[in-house]
Amino acid sequence: MIIKGRIWKFGDDIDTDQIYPGKYLPLTDKSEMAKHAMEGTNRAEEFRKDLRSGDIIVAGKNFGCGSSREHAPVSIKEAGIACVVAQSFARIFRRNAVNIGLPIIQMREIGEIQDGDILQINLETGVIENLTSKKVYSGTPCSKLELEIMKAGGLLRYLKEAR
Amino acid sequence: MTIIEKIFSRASGNEVRPGDYIWAALDLVVMRDFGGPNVVREYQSYFDNNKVFDSKKVVITFDLHIPARDERVARNQNLLRKFAREQNVRLFDVNNGIGQHIIIEQGLVRPGDVVVGTDSHMNLLGGIGVAGFGMGTTDIAGAMFKGRAWFRVPTTIKVIVNGGLQEFVGAKDVILFILKKLGTDGALNRAIEFYGETIERMNLEQRITIASMVTEMSGDIGFITPSAEILQFLGLNTNLDGIVADPEAQYEAVYEFSVTQLEPQIACPHSPDNVKNVREVAGIKVDQVFIGSCTNGRFEDLKAASLLLKGKKVKSGVRLIIVPATMAVAQKALTEGLYEIFLSAGAVVTNPGCALCTTGHPGILAPGEVMVSTSNRNFIGKLGKGAMVYLASPATAAATAIKGVICDPRDL
Numbered sequence: 001m002i003i004k005g006r007i008w009k010f011g012d013d014i015d016t017d018q019i020y021p022g023k024y025l026p027l028t029d030k031s032e033m034a035k036h037a038m039e040g041t042n043r044a045e046e047f048r049k050d051l052r053s054g055d056i057i058v059a060g061k062n063f064g065c066g067s068s069r070e071h072a073p074v075s076i077k078e079a080g081i082a083c084v085v086a087q088s089f090a091r092i093f094r095r096n097a098v099n100i101g102l103p104i105i106q107m108r109e110i111g112e113i114q115d116g117d118i119l120q121i122n123l124e125t126g127v128i129e130n131l132t133s134k135k136v137y138s139g140t141p142c143s144k145l146e147l148e149i150m151k152a153g154g155l156l157r158y159l160k161e162a163r
Numbered sequence: 164m165t166i167i168e169k170i171f172s173r174a175s176g177n178e179v180r181p182g183d184y185i186w187a188a189l190d191l192v193v194m195r196d197f198g199g200p201n202v203v204r205e206y207q208s209y210f211d212n213n214k215v216f217d218s219k220k221v222v223i224t225f226d227l228h229i230p231a232r233d234e235r236v237a238r239n240q241n242l243l244r245k246f247a248r249e250q251n252v253r254l255f256d257v258n259n260g261i262g263q264h265i266i267i268e269q270g271l272v273r274p275g276d277v278v279v280g281t282d283s284h285m286n287l288l289g290g291i292g293v294a295g296f297g298m299g300t301t302d303i304a305g306a307m308f309k310g311r312a313w314f315r316v317p318t319t320i321k322v323i324v325n326g327g328l329q330e331f332v333g334a335k336d337v338i339l340f341i342l343k344k345l346g347t348d349g350a351l352n353r354a355i356e357f358y359g360e361t362i363e364r365m366n367l368e369q370r371i372t373i374a375s376m377v378t379e380m381s382g383d384i385g386f387i388t389p390s391a392e393i394l395q396f397l398g399l400n401t402n403l404d405g406i407v408a409d410p411e412a413q414y415e416a417v418y419e420f421s422v423t424q425l426e427p428q429i430a431c432p433h434s435p436d437n438v439k440n441v442r443e444v445a446g447i448k449v450d451q452v453f454i455g456s457c458t459n460g461r462f463e464d465l466k467a468a469s470l471l472l473k474g475k476k477v478k479s480g481v482r483l484i485i486v487p488a489t490m491a492v493a494q495k496a497l498t499e500g501l502y503e504i505f506l507s508a509g510a511v512v513t514n515p516g517c518a519l520c521t522t523g524h525p526g527i528l529a530p531g532e533v534m535v536s537t538s539n540r541n542f543i544g545k546l547g548k549g550a551m552v553y554l555a556s557p558a559t560a561a562a563t564a565i566k567g568v569i570c571d572p573r574d575l
C-alpha cells in the first residue's frame with residue numbers, strides 16, 4: 001500500500017487531548033468529530049482551514065499518549081489524514097489506529113522532514129521517500145497482522161470479511 | 164515460557180514468543196454501562212443482529228453510573244438491557260457492583276483464561292492468574308462477534324517482594340512503593356510476574372490490590388499465581404500447569420524489594436508514582452476521604468478501615484464516603500457490623516459500584532479541594548478541576564478521615 005501526501009509536522013508527546021479535546025467526547029457523528037481533529041494543538045486554526053484530504057501527519061515521540069479515546073484516531077482519519085508517521089506511538093493509540101483503519105508507521109529520522117514536504121510511504125516495506133528533498137528513509141513497518149487489519153479498513157470490516 | 168507466553172500459546176494454538184502478533188481465543192468478553200452502549204452501536208452497525216460468538220461468554224455489568232444519574236445514562240442502560248435480552252447474555256444490573264469483582268465472585272473466570280473488557284483495570288484479574296485486558300469499543304465489538312482479539316505478546320519483568328509488613332502497612336502501600344520505584348511507564352508493553360514471600364502470603368483482596376495498579380505502570384498485565392488456598396476460596400479446581408512460569412523462562416528485568424521497613428505510602432497529586440511516606444505529608448488538611456474502588460473496595464479493605472473508625476467520629480467538616488465493591492461485600496459488611504461503625508462515625512455509605520474513581524459520579528470535588536482516596540488514579544482533573552487527590556490505603560484513609568488531616572494510621 002503506497003501513500004503519497006503533503007506533510008503537517010508536529011512535535012513530541014502530542015496527547016489525545018490535543019488530537020481531540022475531551023469536551024467533544026459526547027459526539028458520535030464521525031463527520032462532526034472530524035471538525036475537531038488536532039484542535040488542541042497550536043496549529044488548530046491552520047489545520048482546520050488548509051487540510052486537504054490525503055495529507056500526512058509527521059510527529060515526534062509518543063504520539064497519541066493520554067486517554068484511550070478512539071475519537072482521537074477517528075477524528076484524524078475522518079478529517080482526511082491518510083497516514084500518521086511518528087518516532088513512536090502510545091500503545092493504545094496505536095491499537096486504536098489499527099482497529100479503525102488509520103495507517104500509521106514508525107520512523108526515527110523525522111528531523112529533516114519539513115512542513116509541506118511531499119512524502120511517499122510504502123507501508124509494507126517501510127520505505128519512506130521525501131519527494132521534495134529526494135531523500136529516502138527506512139521506517140519500521142507495522143506487523144503483518146496490523147497491516148492486514150488496516151488494509152481491510154479496520155478491525156470490524158476485517159472480522160466481517162473473515163467470517 | 165513466562166506466564167503470559169503460556170497463556171497466549173494456549174489461547175492462540177501456537178507456541179508464542181515476545182514480540183509476536185497473535186489472535187487469541189477469548190474466554191469472556193465484558194462490557195459495562197459506560198462504553199458498552201458504544202460497543203453495541205458499533206456491533207450493530209457492522210454485524211446487524213448477528214448473534215455474539217457465544218452468549219455464555221459475553222457479560223454486561225453496570226458499575227459506573229448506577230443507578231442512572233440522568234436521562235442519557237438511563238437510555239444507554241436500557242439499550243444494554245435490550246441487547247442483553249435479544250442476545251441472551253447475562254447482565255448484572257445496578258444492584259451488583261464492579262464488573263471485574265462480579266465475574267470473580269460469580270466464578271465466570273478461572274486462572275489461565277483470557278478476558279477482555281471496556282474498563283482500564285481489567286488487568287486486576289491478574290491477581291488470580293487471569294489474563295485480563297482493557298480495550299476500546301471497536302476491540303470489544305469485534306471480540307463479541309468473533310470471540311478473538313489480537314495481541315502483541317509482551318516481554319515479562321519479574322518483581323520479587325520479601326519481608327514481613329509492619330502493622331497498618333498493607334498491599335496498597337506495597338504497590339505504591341513499587342510504583343514509585345518503577346514509575347508510570349515502568350512496565351510499558353510488558354507483563355509483570357510478582358513473587359516473594361510478601362506476595363505469596365497475601366489473601367485474595369490484597370492480590371487484587373497489587374494487580375490492579377499494574378495499569379498505573381502502563382503494564383499489560385501483572386500476574387500472581389494463585390495458591391491452593393486462593394483456588395479453594397474461589398471454589399475453583401484448576402490445574403495450575405498452564406499458569407506457572409517455567410524455571411527457564413526469560414525475563415527482561417528482575418527487581419527485588421524488601422518491605423520490612425516499609426511505612427504507609429501515599430501518592431501525591433497528580434501522578435500515581437509521586438509516592439511519599441505518609442508521614443512526609445502528614446498534617447495536610449483534607450475535605451473528603453473516599454474508601455472504595457476496584458483497587459480497595461473489598462471486605463478486607465472495609466474491615467481495615469472499620470477497625471480504626473470503631474467508636475470514633477469523622478472530623479467535622481470532612482466528608483467520608485465509603486463504597487463497597489460489590490453487593491456481596493456490602494452484605495458481609497452488614498452482617499459483620501461494619502455499617503453500624505461507619506454510619507455512627509458519620510460516613511456516607513452508598514450502593515456498590517465504582518463510585519468516586521472518575522468524573523461523572525456523585526462526590527466530585529470543587530476546585531482546590533483535597534481528597535484522600537483508596538482508588539488507583541489521581542490524574543489532574545479526573546475528579547474535578549483543580550482538585551488535589553492523594554492515593555493511599557484504607558487504613559491511612561480512615562485515619563485521615565478521623566483527624567481531618569493526612570495521617571499515618573500508626574500516629575492516630
Ligand code: SF4
Pocket residue numbers: 226227261262263282283284456457458516517518520521539
Ligand atoms: S473503580 Fe475505577 S478503575 Fe476500577 S473498575 Fe471502576 S472505573 Fe475502572
